[in-house]
Amino acid sequence: MGRSRLEAFSDGVFAVAITLLALDLTVAGPEGTGSLTDQLQEKWPAFLAYLISFFMIGVIWVNHHALIRQVTKVNRTLLFLNLVLLLFVVLIPFSTAIVADYFSRHNWDTRVAMMIYGGVFLGMSAAFGAIFEWTLHGERMYQPLPPEQHWPARVRFVSGGLIYLAAIVIALVSDVASFVLIAVTAVYYVFERTPSSPGASDGGDEEQPVT
Amino acid sequence: MGRSRLEAFSDGVFAVAITLLALDLTVAGPEGTGSLTDQLQEKWPAFLAYLISFFMIGVIWVNHHALIRQVTKVNRTLLFLNLVLLLFVVLIPFSTAIVADYFSRHNWDTRVAMMIYGGVFLGMSAAFGAIFEWTLHGERMYQPLPPEQHWPARVRFVSGGLIYLAAIVIALVSDVASFVLIAVTAVYYVFERTPSSPGASDGGDEEQPVT
Amino acid sequence: MGRSRLEAFSDGVFAVAITLLALDLTVAGPEGTGSLTDQLQEKWPAFLAYLISFFMIGVIWVNHHALIRQVTKVNRTLLFLNLVLLLFVVLIPFSTAIVADYFSRHNWDTRVAMMIYGGVFLGMSAAFGAIFEWTLHGERMYQPLPPEQHWPARVRFVSGGLIYLAAIVIALVSDVASFVLIAVTAVYYVFERTPSSPGASDGGDEEQPVT
Amino acid sequence: MGRSRLEAFSDGVFAVAITLLALDLTVAGPEGTGSLTDQLQEKWPAFLAYLISFFMIGVIWVNHHALIRQVTKVNRTLLFLNLVLLLFVVLIPFSTAIVADYFSRHNWDTRVAMMIYGGVFLGMSAAFGAIFEWTLHGERMYQPLPPEQHWPARVRFVSGGLIYLAAIVIALVSDVASFVLIAVTAVYYVFERTPSSPGASDGGDEEQPVT
Numbered sequence: 001m002g003r004s005r006l007e008a009f010s011d012g013v014f015a016v017a018i019t020l021l022a023l024d025l026t027v028a029g030p031e032g033t034g035s036l037t038d039q040l041q042e043k044w045p046a047f048l049a050y051l052i053s054f055f056m057i058g059v060i061w062v063n064h065h066a067l068i069r070q071v072t073k074v075n076r077t078l079l080f081l082n083l084v085l086l087l088f089v090v091l092i093p094f095s096t097a098i099v100a101d102y103f104s105r106h107n108w109d110t111r112v113a114m115m116i117y118g119g120v121f122l123g124m125s126a127a128f129g130a131i132f133e134w135t136l137h138g139e140r141m142y143q144p145l146p147p148e149q150h151w152p153a154r155v156r157f158v159s160g161g162l163i164y165l166a167a168i169v170i171a172l173v174s175d176v177a178s179f180v181l182i183a184v185t186a187v188y189y190v191f192e193r194t195p196s197s198p199g200a201s202d203g204g205d206e207e208q209p210v211t
Numbered sequence: 212m213g214r215s216r217l218e219a220f221s222d223g224v225f226a227v228a229i230t231l232l233a234l235d236l237t238v239a240g241p242e243g244t245g246s247l248t249d250q251l252q253e254k255w256p257a258f259l260a261y262l263i264s265f266f267m268i269g270v271i272w273v274n275h276h277a278l279i280r281q282v283t284k285v286n287r288t289l290l291f292l293n294l295v296l297l298l299f300v301v302l303i304p305f306s307t308a309i310v311a312d313y314f315s316r317h318n319w320d321t322r323v324a325m326m327i328y329g330g331v332f333l334g335m336s337a338a339f340g341a342i343f344e345w346t347l348h349g350e351r352m353y354q355p356l357p358p359e360q361h362w363p364a365r366v367r368f369v370s371g372g373l374i375y376l377a378a379i380v381i382a383l384v385s386d387v388a389s390f391v392l393i394a395v396t397a398v399y400y401v402f403e404r405t406p407s408s409p410g411a412s413d414g415g416d417e418e419q420p421v422t
Numbered sequence: 423m424g425r426s427r428l429e430a431f432s433d434g435v436f437a438v439a440i441t442l443l444a445l446d447l448t449v450a451g452p453e454g455t456g457s458l459t460d461q462l463q464e465k466w467p468a469f470l471a472y473l474i475s476f477f478m479i480g481v482i483w484v485n486h487h488a489l490i491r492q493v494t495k496v497n498r499t500l501l502f503l504n505l506v507l508l509l510f511v512v513l514i515p516f517s518t519a520i521v522a523d524y525f526s527r528h529n530w531d532t533r534v535a536m537m538i539y540g541g542v543f544l545g546m547s548a549a550f551g552a553i554f555e556w557t558l559h560g561e562r563m564y565q566p567l568p569p570e571q572h573w574p575a576r577v578r579f580v581s582g583g584l585i586y587l588a589a590i591v592i593a594l595v596s597d598v599a600s601f602v603l604i605a606v607t608a609v610y611y612v613f614e615r616t617p618s619s620p621g622a623s624d625g626g627d628e629e630q631p632v633t
Numbered sequence: 634m635g636r637s638r639l640e641a642f643s644d645g646v647f648a649v650a651i652t653l654l655a656l657d658l659t660v661a662g663p664e665g666t667g668s669l670t671d672q673l674q675e676k677w678p679a680f681l682a683y684l685i686s687f688f689m690i691g692v693i694w695v696n697h698h699a700l701i702r703q704v705t706k707v708n709r710t711l712l713f714l715n716l717v718l719l720l721f722v723v724l725i726p727f728s729t730a731i732v733a734d735y736f737s738r739h740n741w742d743t744r745v746a747m748m749i750y751g752g753v754f755l756g757m758s759a760a761f762g763a764i765f766e767w768t769l770h771g772e773r774m775y776q777p778l779p780p781e782q783h784w785p786a787r788v789r790f791v792s793g794g795l796i797y798l799a800a801i802v803i804a805l806v807s808d809v810a811s812f813v814l815i816a817v818t819a820v821y822y823v824f825e826r827t828p829s830s831p832g833a834s835d836g837g838d839e840e841q842p843v844t
Contacts, residue, residue: 005218011638012222012434013226013230016226022723022726025724027731027734037745040749058716058719076273087262087265098238113247216487219429219433220433224440226437231444290484291612298476305444427698442655501695505691508651512652512655531663531669534673
């Protein structure tokens with residue numbers, strides 16, 4: 001099983017999922033009630049959720065590539081873990097659509113929607129963590145992480161997951177606070193430059209020769 | 212006709228089909244009847260069918276790659292057989308949506324839906340078997356299967372197809388039993404490690420150098 | 423402009439278009455009128471049109487690849503001609519859906535639908551012919567077609583286009599006859615082995631080493 | 634972070650976005666009011682908008698490739714800028730659908746629709762300009778643009794953006810004039826041969842060896 005086709009298939013899924021996000025950006029059109037401006041204004045949570053989910057998928061794709069290009073050997077376990085990761089990636093347009101649909105209600109349903117939104121990101125984060133854990137064992141990386149960095153890296157991963165878990169718990173009380181937490185996390189990931197962050201072994205913004 | 216573009220096209224179709232699966236995961240939204248939780252609970256067969264079909268497509272993709280990377284020569288017959296395989300892969304979101312729509316009814320329509328669901332997997336299995344058969348003749352593989360393993364491999368393939376045939380026949384009597392059989396088959400394929408299984412010539416969970 | 427990315431982009435469009443075909447295969451579901459079997463039976467033109475369009479896109483993809491892999495130099499004219507080809511490929515799911523919607527009516531609208539269906543294939547055929555014509559000039563092919571074969575090849579191309587033109591004209595009188603003509607053409611292309619057919623320079627069913 | 638996977642992911646997004654454009658080309662079908670010919674005639678703005686957006690995405694894809702293949706080093710800033718570009722590419726089917734829906738109204742909503750249509754192209758143009766600006770600094774290109782050409786190139790880029798800005802401003806007064814301006818721009822870009830245009834360093838229609 002070559003790494004290149006694992007990447008090609010994953011890239012395809014990432015590309016389709018990120019593009020399908022925009023399918024939920026629809027307006028009722030001239031037959032609907034209200035002017036186009038009104039319809040768009042009502043839809044602002046859909047646009048915001050689109051933006052957040054777009055960059056979330058983008059960040060996962062960047063990290064996925066940074067990690068997988070280090071992999072020396074592909075086996076069925078990695079393929080399966082990768083499928084689980086993609087399973088959650090593919091669910092992002094669905095969870096984004098639910099948030100967009102229910103956001104302006106600010107009732108219990110909105111909070112359930114936010115829990116699902118956070119839950120899909122939590123699942124994705126867990127699957128990515130499992131792939132990372134897989135890379136730590138055996139001689140599976142070209143440049144293996146030194147053993148003394150395993151636990152710090154794991155702690156960082158669990159912290160990432162804890163943010164999504166916090167967003168889920170906070171959604172029980174406030175959908176807005178939960179949404180803000182996930183939005184801030186997305187912005188943080190986009191601008192994050194920590195060279196030592198897992199999957200960012202290409203040294204943050206250091207430039208890398210093309211491979 | 213290069214193998215690489217056959218793989219690229221097939222990967223694209225697999226990636227789009229696996230992502231389109233999630234398009235059927237929709238809820239009626241705030242305008243629909245019932246809370247979001249109710250709507251999601253009613254939709255559980257859709258989620259379960261999504262999960263099964265997702266891993267089915269994932270497994271086919273893994274096996275497709277394991278088989279095609281062994282192919283030394285691409286001809287029009289292989290391209291045609293591959294198209295037939297993709298024809299059934301592309302039908303999976305459709306058959307999954309039908310099962311999801313009719314599952315909770317438990318009437319004759321549900322059984323018809325299960326027969327279609329099993330039928331699409333049967334067609335896919337037959338097309339994959341035909342590609343495998345094609346690889347057995349001529350010098351079409353880098354590491355051809357020894358002749359004495361041809362019949363055992365064929366028997367395994369026919370067995371796989373017989374499971375889907377059984378699921379179709381069982382659906383005449385019980386849609387639930389048919390669904391459980393296909394679900395168990397999906398789980399089996401995901402966790403299967405048999406190194407000698409056709410298309411799994413990369414040795415189950417043995418690690419393989421990246422090519 | 424590398425050929426590899428031209429192929430990658432084209433493969434992506436072919437893969438998405440062939441998969442989107444199946445999006446039109448929907449049934450009204452339990453809320454619709456009639457049993458699932460009835461709904462599926464009513465939909466048979468959709469399934470037949472899906473089948474024909476699927477293999478048409480498949481055949482174009484095969485021929486596209488066979489032609490493009492021979493190209494030594496990529497310029498803006500080729501990119502533009504390729505975009506025009508893809509424009510028609512992307513229209514195939516649309517024209518297929520129209521035929522599927524109107525086929526069982528057998529009225530003037532059905533004939534208009536068939537004219538659109540044939541028209542999209544005609545446009546595609548013309549665009550492919552233009553790409554082929556482009557390859558005949560300059561030193562644009564690794565194995566250029568000998569000059570004495572230029573006119574026979576052009577005649578074959580125009581013949582192909584004439585079939586679609588005939589299908590459009592016949593649709594003025596009989597939608598069924600037009601549909602049968604296109605269906606027969608699709609079957610012919612799938613099983614065609616003519617080694618000298620343009621774009622099939624890989625010798626029909628002769629086996630080719632993997633490149 | 635290899636350039637090849639940046640290209641693969643971007644190609645996937647371009648391919649899906651260009652194919653999704655056609656999803657908006659639907660007719661009400663036999664249940665709708667009016668004959669198929671009437672329905673198609675009413676839909677002509679959708680077809681025209683489809684055509685324009687198709688070639689716009691095609692042109693961006695060509696320019697994107699011409700620019701990225703020159704890049705020697707990929708860093709997180711480029712990945713982020715590329716994501717922003719793709720964000721606008723993915724919005725094109727949405728803005729195209731809005732124009733198609735509102736075009737025949739010729740009221741304020743149509744002008745808002747045209748402003749959104751122009752706005753998405755403006756955003757895309759700005760993101761592409763930012764990527765181009767990024768390539769000017771450090772040793773990021775195999776064949777860096779000579780310093781004395783930096784400002785002329787920037788002026789050309791800003792001019793391109795100014796056209797979209799003009800289309801947005803003109804839309805305040807006339808939706809038709811705004812639409813014509815964007816249509817003319819699309820046609821211009823398709824037939825443009827300026828060898829010195831940024832991202833067209835492959836020399837307009839000069840033929841390039843395949844890489």
